[in-house]
Amino acid sequence: MVRDTVDDIAGQCGQTVHVVVTCTNRKRGVAPEQLRVRSLDTGGVDERCEEWVQRLSAASAARSASDMYAGEHWLIARRLAEIAGDDANLWVCSAGYGLIKVDARIAPYAATFAVGHEDSVAPDTGGARRWWERLATWDGPQAGQPRSFSALARRDPDAAIVAVLSEPYLRACATDLREAASTLTSKDSLSIIGPGGRSAEVDEFVIPVTAALTSVLGGSLLSLNARAAAHVLEACRASGEPVRRSLLTKLMADATAAAPQTAPKAPGIRMTDDEVRTFIRKHLVYGPTSATALLRELRSSGRSCEQARFRELFLAEARSDGGWR
The missing domain is CATH 1.10.10 (Arc Repressor Mutant, subunit A)
Incomplete structure (x- = not known):
């Protein structure tokens, strides 16, 4: 009991939290043709990713990621570290750049893990995971920074990682996320906020976000993950407890339970x-x-x-x- 109390106090006073959010389509700047995935030659994922990295490395980095991304989702997402606490950091999960800090300078680009678009990095989840793995071998726009969830966990195993991910990005990063969970001092320190039941590999780490929360949190479904993350991180900070998946899950369940019950819908x-x-x-x-x-x-x-x-x-x-x- 005494040990638990000491650990709780330490968590409240100095716990590092890494919040990782999905990037956005909307950017301040037009992506040149060579920085659109559609312009890559056909071929294997490895070859295409290598060519992509060469193009990004040669491009002029116009803005920080914080200033490059735009839109409703980003308006909420960029504040999540501030909401989480003084010892929180914000990272971006990008199909174009990989894992980057929010202050990294980047060029406008067009790349996505969502399948079926001209700028999809791969035609299926397996290819998307390989692309993410290959991006992690590149130094990226800030040399020396972790380039994957597992690398972030290895560098800071006592920290909490809160990944706020859309379905395509959750699927693409699932293997990496599971490795990160095993690397952290406690598996309870990894929380994935997003849709549940989308990837069996990591579903045990997912705090499900459902459409019912829109009536509680407002906004559209496109910003719901970020709004849900903001809600539970703010409530967690107010509680004085360290960030743990078990606590965030309870807070999300409480918010979902507060949503008004609706009658069955008539045919649309x-x-x-x-x-x-x-x-x-x-x-x-x-x-x-x-x-x-x-x-x-x-x-x-x-x-x-x-x-x-x-x-x-x-x-x-x-x-x-x-x-x-």
């Missing part, structure tokens, strides 16, 4: 192809997202579209959207 209003295209174009300015996530948002608004038809229209609009990362 069926949309025409043109209406669906308009909906998709409106939301592609934000990121990251996928056809599945966007269809859930459409249906939550009382409208409907068949899954196969929506995916076909989504892919067509994503290909024509020059701003997709």
